[in-house]
Amino acid sequence: MGAVLEETYDSGVVAFLILCTALVFIMVPGLGFLYSGLARRKSALSLIWAVLMACCVGIFQWYFWGYSLAFSKTATNKFIGNLDSFGFRDVYGKVESDDQYPELVFANYQNMFLCVTLAIIAGATAERGRLLPHMVFLFLWATLVYSPIVCWIWSSNGWAASWGVLDYAGGGPVEIGSGVGGFVYSWFLGKRKEKLLINFRPHNVSLITLGTVLLWFGWLGFNGGSAFAPTMKAMMAIMNTNLTASFAAMTWCLLDYRLEKKWSTVGLCSGLVSGLVSSTPASGMITPYGSVILGIVTGIVCNFSTGLKYLVGVDDSLDILAEHGIAGMLGLFFNALFAADWIIGMDGSTEHPGGFISHNYKQIYKQIAFIAACTGYVAVVTSLICFVIDKIPGLKLRANEYAEAAGMDEDQIGEFAYDYVEVRRDFLSWGNNNQMEQNQDGSYIPNPLNHQDDHIPRVETHDGENGESSELSDHQHLDQEKQGV
Structure with missing residues (x-):
């Protein structure tokens, strides 16, 4: 006779998490369209390929050992898990007897977070990065950077979780990880050739808009699903996400209008993305009026942060640091100020004293310490991974000058996003x-x-x-x- 699963679950919770898993996945092609539109047509298809393949690498890494290193049930290490769940071994039913969903559902939902993170970093290859070395880099990065930081903050044994740090949906592992990691990768790649950047503009603003809308749509599952149940907290997270994104977009557009006297669609999309990012660690923690303030501050700070790459001489071509790294830091810091104990407890189970507005003043230095730890760790380990890979024969990170001039589509893909201008670009x-x-x-x-x-x-x-x-x-x-x- 065959084996029959006898455990019972809350089917509403399971369905909610399955739906949110699909919503988070749609963010991956959204990033592909966004990055493709921001680049020139001769490298448009290579960025879509890089983002989709990054998702594939993330699925493999998470199944292979990533989930175990982040969430293994028997790990006692506060820094990283063990390999007890290698290859999803025994990752099936309930972890605790009162769980409303099986571990398999939780593991697959969390897998999409890794896929989105790697897809964000894939944008760092824009117009000059070779694809095979980047995929090797992403696998190692997911193992040595992403999995440990997830263990810090979301594993019950992690040092940040035990200390009481607030990170609702990934300001540390997802946003600081991708923003700082992508910036370091861009630094190792070096600048694009100046003569190829004359009069540079995104080649397809419609694709940028489509990608941003898909990101916004998926982000509702990203933040809403992080409540792990269809509760009032999930709806509060969705509302805060929309508030932060909207006010960040309006602020960004106003700042651009003062210079150009035009209403920029690219500026609108940039503001939306930065607002969505800053809402990620905060949307299930802070008050709605705190989200409004966060959106305005995000629009201002991230808009001006796009100039950091010029100050340090790094060709962060898609502004990954400004729109992901800096925005993620802002969201984490706002948890120290506007996190409310009554919002955190809206799921009916989570207890936390909140932040400054709940008179928990020590939350400020905890959030700052976590931001510093994530930033420093990501920068150092990413640098080491890039340095080692670039020295391996056949895995040089950057394409040659000929390939850069011809375009990554011609050099790395052999196919083109626009066949009717394939040679005529x-x-x-x-x-x-x-x-x-x-x-x-x-x-x-x-x-x-x-x-x-x-x-x-x-x-x-x-x-x-x-x-x-x-x-x-x-x-x-x-x-x-x-x-x-």
Whole structure:
């Protein structure tokens, strides 16, 4: 006779967590579209590939040993778990007799958090990073950085959890981890070539908007599901998420308008993402009016933080540090100020004295210490992983200059997001091959798309009459096509 599971669960809670697992997963393609739109068309597809493959790496790592290192039931180490649940061994039914859902549901829900984190970091490869070394990096990073920090804050034995640090849905492991980790990875990759950045703009704002909307949609499951039951706390987290995101978006747009006198869609999306990030550690902890203040502060601080990369000389091309790392730190710090014991206890089981507004003043230094510990640990260990991988033959992190000029789609993928401009993506050079290009202010600069300096592969053509071959650049070849030659 076959074995029959005899445990019973709250089917409403199980269904809620399964739904939230699917919602969090949709954030992964959302990030792919967002990053793809922010890049140039010649690297648009490579970023979608990087994000989706990062999700695959995260699923493998979590099943292999990531979940065990973060949440193993028998671990007593306050820093990292053991391998007792290696390969999801015995990760099936209830952990405690009064649990409302099986461990398998919890483990798969938490897996999506890792997938989103790795997908965020994948944006650091934008327009110059090789994909295979990055996937190796992500597996090691998930093992040595993400799993330990999750153990610190979400395992019952973790030092931060035992100390009373408040991190509702991942300000430490997800946001500081991805923001600081992606920034360090960008530092190791180095800057993109300056001559290729002239007049740089995102190639598809519609994709950016689509990706942001998918992120917002999924984030409701990300934060709402972290209550682990369809309770009032879940709805409070969703409301706080929307409040923070909305006020951050409005603030960001106002700051951009003062400079450009235009209402930027990219600015709107940037503000929404930074607000969603800062709500992650705080949405199930702080009051609604605290979320409004958090949104305004996030919009201001993260907007100006986009300039940090220029101060330190790091080409953080997608502003991962500003919109994830800094925003995550803000959310964690706001827990020290606006966390309320009555909101934390809305799930009917969690007891905590809250933060400053609940007269628990010592929460301030606990939150600051956790922020510092996460930031320092992520920066140091990520640097070590990058340094080692980059020295391994065949795993050099950065593509060469030729590949960067041709685009990551051509060098790493061999397929293109826009087939109708696959070879013709330098369409601005059509018409003539002028050496100079006119700016909006009337001044002239060297044309970065001039065929003499673009390092684009040359193609061989044949004369129809005598069969002689000659080499033409892509631009000359296209000029001939347009003229009917």
